[in-house]
Amino acid sequence: MNATLEAVMAQTAAQVGEALTTLLPNKPLTEAKLFDAMRWGCLAGGKRLRPLLVLQSSSLFGVSQTCALRTAAAIEFVHCYSLIHDDLPAMDDSDLRRGRPTVHKQFDDATAILAGDGLLTFAFEVLADPETHEDPNVRCNLVTALAKAAGPEGMVGGQQLDLIGETVPLDEKEVARLQRLKTGALISFSAEAGAILGRASPPQRLALRAYAHDLGLAFQIADDLLDAEGDEAVTGKPVGADAAAGKQTFVSILGLERARAQASLLADQAAKHLDIFEDRADVLRQLARYVVERRA
Amino acid sequence: MNATLEAVMAQTAAQVGEALTTLLPNKPLTEAKLFDAMRWGCLAGGKRLRPLLVLQSSSLFGVSQTCALRTAAAIEFVHCYSLIHDDLPAMDDSDLRRGRPTVHKQFDDATAILAGDGLLTFAFEVLADPETHEDPNVRCNLVTALAKAAGPEGMVGGQQLDLIGETVPLDEKEVARLQRLKTGALISFSAEAGAILGRASPPQRLALRAYAHDLGLAFQIADDLLDAEGDEAVTGKPVGADAAAGKQTFVSILGLERARAQASLLADQAAKHLDIFEDRADVLRQLARYVVERRA
Numbered sequence: 001m002n003a004t005l006e007a008v009m010a011q012t013a014a015q016v017g018e019a020l021t022t023l024l025p026n027k028p029l030t031e032a033k034l035f036d037a038m039r040w041g042c043l044a045g046g047k048r049l050r051p052l053l054v055l056q057s058s059s060l061f062g063v064s065q066t067c068a069l070r071t072a073a074a075i076e077f078v079h080c081y082s083l084i085h086d087d088l089p090a091m092d093d094s095d096l097r098r099g100r101p102t103v104h105k106q107f108d109d110a111t112a113i114l115a116g117d118g119l120l121t122f123a124f125e126v127l128a129d130p131e132t133h134e135d136p137n138v139r140c141n142l143v144t145a146l147a148k149a150a151g152p153e154g155m156v157g158g159q160q161l162d163l164i165g166e167t168v169p170l171d172e173k174e175v176a177r178l179q180r181l182k183t184g185a186l187i188s189f190s191a192e193a194g195a196i197l198g199r200a201s202p203p204q205r206l207a208l209r210a211y212a213h214d215l216g217l218a219f220q221i222a223d224d225l226l227d228a229e230g231d232e233a234v235t236g237k238p239v240g241a242d243a244a245a246g247k248q249t250f251v252s253i254l255g256l257e258r259a260r261a262q263a264s265l266l267a268d269q270a271a272k273h274l275d276i277f278e279d280r281a282d283v284l285r286q287l288a289r290y291v292v293e294r295r296a
Numbered sequence: 297m298n299a300t301l302e303a304v305m306a307q308t309a310a311q312v313g314e315a316l317t318t319l320l321p322n323k324p325l326t327e328a329k330l331f332d333a334m335r336w337g338c339l340a341g342g343k344r345l346r347p348l349l350v351l352q353s354s355s356l357f358g359v360s361q362t363c364a365l366r367t368a369a370a371i372e373f374v375h376c377y378s379l380i381h382d383d384l385p386a387m388d389d390s391d392l393r394r395g396r397p398t399v400h401k402q403f404d405d406a407t408a409i410l411a412g413d414g415l416l417t418f419a420f421e422v423l424a425d426p427e428t429h430e431d432p433n434v435r436c437n438l439v440t441a442l443a444k445a446a447g448p449e450g451m452v453g454g455q456q457l458d459l460i461g462e463t464v465p466l467d468e469k470e471v472a473r474l475q476r477l478k479t480g481a482l483i484s485f486s487a488e489a490g491a492i493l494g495r496a497s498p499p500q501r502l503a504l505r506a507y508a509h510d511l512g513l514a515f516q517i518a519d520d521l522l523d524a525e526g527d528e529a530v531t532g533k534p535v536g537a538d539a540a541a542g543k544q545t546f547v548s549i550l551g552l553e554r555a556r557a558q559a560s561l562l563a564d565q566a567a568k569h570l571d572i573f574e575d576r577a578d579v580l581r582q583l584a585r586y587v588v589e590r591r592a
Binding site for chain 2: 109128136146148
């Protein structure tokens with residue numbers, strides 16, 4: 001990985017981890033187990049890809065660090081809630097995430113459901129707070145965009161489509177739509193968030209959306225490739241899990257060769273959308289390359 | 297029940313049912329099962345107590361019907377999501393609600409989790425939409441108040457406390473706090489919503505909060521009384537379920553006699569807070585009486 005990008009990613013992960021810790025409720029109440037479970041589900045590390053997109057897109061428009069970090073935290077809360085609920089026995093039934101027990105294994109199923117609910121609700125509280133932006137129109141725009149990206153016609157709809165795909169075969173178009181809903185919508189909003197916070201012009205906002213759209217798709221194809229041919233010791237996940245589960249993925253549909261070519265093409269295309277930002281968007285350009293070349 | 301109140305409640309229930317139906321996503325997509333489950337969880341009827349509070353408090357300040365109904369719908373979405381998740385096998389494990397299968401029985405556990413997540417997220421989308429109020433400050437205030445009432449330091453915290461109460465004995469103070477968090481916070485916000493929408497003066501907003509606080513507590517005590525001594529044929533629930541589950545309730549703590557006196561006192565006290573609104577608040581006053589005298 002490019003040295004600049006590596007440094008930026010490490011710095012972002014540290015800053016975001018700190019912001020999440022500061023924001024999350026943490027009082028010694030009888031129900032504190034809920035707060036512990038919320039922290040467990042958020043503070044296990046991870047790439048913090050979505051916060052990176054928020055911070056980098058915000059830096060294009062001179063948005064203050066506080067505004068960008070609060071928005072990044074809200075999006076990461078939503079991402080983490082979705083993982084907690086996805087891992088539940090009724091859903092993917094996963095015992096481990098990032099090498100440690102998932103929330104329902106560490107606590108219990110009921111607490112994991114509530115911790116996810118709590119994180120989702122709390123994300124909106126953070127966004128609507130005047131500390132996130134002085135302009136209430138901007139805050140409402142953030143709430144609307146997050147709700148659309150994460151709601152029944154966004155991420156939650158994608159998760160339902162994913163469930164349905166376990167029993168009904170989906171074609172290439174539906175697999176692409178599944179990905180766009182399940183992970184693409186939140187990734188797009190992350191890149192768009194800087195433009196919303198910075199009250200950017202519509203062409204700038206659209207450029208970031210287009211970038212994030214291609215980046216999200218490239219990211220998912222790369223994920224499917226890692227699942228099919230990755231190094232278990234590096235990815236930390238068993239190889240071939242999707243195929244074993246009978247899941248339709250970009251690899252099962254396109255084959256390895258075409259999937260690899262498609263991911264690379266999308267990464268180039270994503271970077272292209274950033275031309276209007278000139279060299280100020282270099283980190284975002286490097287990120288597009290990283291996303292398809294990463295090994296975990 | 298008072299004839300006026302009865303008519304108002306029936307009219308409100310009809311209006312709200314229509315608003316919920318119109319707002320909820322309903323497209324013939326592959327994942328439409330999610331939308332079906334969301335509707336199943338919202339459109340089973342019920343008293344629509346929270347929407348009634350929104351509509352009645354809104355009418356005190358001349359708020360438009362559209363604004364009030366959209367806000368009422370958002371709060372009802374949150375109430376229904378909490379019931380869907382509460383009914384899950386990992387939580388209360390209830391098969392029936394209002395005489396028909398709960399969402400996870402009618403669909404499946406995974407779909408019920410997602411339907412709840414979808415309703416919660418969608419509630420914020422509805423509130424932040426310019427159609428709910430022209431003033432973005434008002435919309436942000438609604439989002440903030442809903443997130444606080446429903447989040448980890450509100451309803452979700454109360455649900456966690458309820459879970460903990462199944463294994464750790466709670467004293468009277470903690471049972472009162474549990475109720476305030478689990479159901480009181482959302483009821484308070486419902487009554488306060490009219491004041492937020494109507495940009496009411498702080499004393500007016502506080503009066504409605506105080507009313508709703510006492511109303512919520514009276515409602516819960518009446519609920520506990522119905523559980524302990526209600527008519528199964530009218531309530532539709534088995535008598536003595538709380539005691540059988542070893543749950544601490546106001547009845548188990550105060551005894552029947554004191555619980556009845558306390559509920560009645562709270563209803564009077566709730567009505568008292570409305571003095572500043574004179575006879576314009578008559579429906580809200582009648583509601584306080586109804587809440588403790590209802591038989592289901």
